[in-house]
Amino acid sequence: MNTFNASLSPPQTAQPLIDARDLHAYYGQSHVLHGVDLHLMPAETLSLMGRNGMGKTTTLKALLGFVTPRQGSVRILGKPTRKCRPWQVVRRGIGYVPEGRGIFPGINVHEHLIMAARPDAEGRSPWTLERVLDTFPRLAQRLQHDGALLSGGEQQMLSIGRALMTNPRIMILDEATEGLAPLIRDEIWRILGEIKASGIASIIVDKNIDNLLTIADRHLVLVKGSVVFDGDSAEISRDTSLLDTHLGMG
Numbered sequence: 001m002n003t004f005n006a007s008l009s010p011p012q013t014a015q016p017l018i019d020a021r022d023l024h025a026y027y028g029q030s031h032v033l034h035g036v037d038l039h040l041m042p043a044e045t046l047s048l049m050g051r052n053g054m055g056k057t058t059t060l061k062a063l064l065g066f067v068t069p070r071q072g073s074v075r076i077l078g079k080p081t082r083k084c085r086p087w088q089v090v091r092r093g094i095g096y097v098p099e100g101r102g103i104f105p106g107i108n109v110h111e112h113l114i115m116a117a118r119p120d121a122e123g124r125s126p127w128t129l130e131r132v133l134d135t136f137p138r139l140a141q142r143l144q145h146d147g148a149l150l151s152g153g154e155q156q157m158l159s160i161g162r163a164l165m166t167n168p169r170i171m172i173l174d175e176a177t178e179g180l181a182p183l184i185r186d187e188i189w190r191i192l193g194e195i196k197a198s199g200i201a202s203i204i205v206d207k208n209i210d211n212l213l214t215i216a217d218r219h220l221v222l223v224k225g226s227v228v229f230d231g232d233s234a235e236i237s238r239d240t241s242l243l244d245t246h247l248g249m250g
């Protein structure tokens with residue numbers, strides 16, 4: 001798929017987990033998304049790229065129901081989400097790791113994890129507390145620590161661990177490694193690789209393009225609320241003008 005020729009519809013071979021079409025979103029009078037199409041296939045890792053302010057977070061919020069699109073549709077697991085509240089959308093099997101992490105003061109690590117625990121739609125719980133703590137040994141050492149007293153990296157691990165406790169089919173991560181020290185970032189990318197290997201589909205927003213090119217199967221690039229590229233890592237790597245102009249990697 002080439003630049004400025006974004007796909008309008010997903011492949012017909014399997015049902016997409018997420019199928020969003022022609023999303024238009026506004027903040028007041030400000031028209032922020034201009035007809036975004038986005039689909040996510042089972043077990044796929046999709047990156048959402050673009051410079052600051054291009055509409056990545058708003059796209060994620062439109063998928064989750066935090067922002068109501070004025071035009072367009074979102075289907076999660078084949079069912080429309082129109083009129084659904086965000087909690088009803090995520091109950092279809094989405095683990096959300098928001099920008100800023102969403103960790104609560106006054107609640108410790110153990111409580112953050114167990115309050116999120118639920119089985120998947122088939123009643124299975126592959127992600128147990130034990131498995132999450134095995135994946136994040138740092139959290140195991142800090143179980144009784146208040147969320148507000150954790151480092152940024154620990155908070156991000158807790159945010160990801162909490163999302164996994166919901167036994168999601170889809171993980172949505174906004175700014176997965178923002179503001180973290182290089183070693184912690186590496187740790188987060190390793191864990192995102194494990195999540196991918198476990199078969200969970202993901203949408204990842206992050207500023208580190210090299211890591212996104214390594215981990216994601218497909219990439220969408222947003223410019224001023226429109227998708228200008230939809231393709232795989234080889235395709236985007238060849239498109240030096242796109243990388244230079246829209247991602248600052250020239």
Ligand SMILES: Nc1ncnc2c1ncn2[C@@H]1O[C@H](COP(=O)(O)OP(=O)(O)OP(=O)(O)O)[C@@H](O)[C@H]1O
Nearest residue numbers: 027028030032050051052053054055056057058059
């Ligand atoms: N709550 C809001 N009210 C008004 N305008 C907003 C609001 N949130 C975002 N915007 C504006 O909408 C546009 C898209 O913002 P959005 O946060 O979706 O972009 P982004 O690509 O995620 O950027 P960043 O990397 O800076 O988070 C920007 O112009 C931003 O200023």
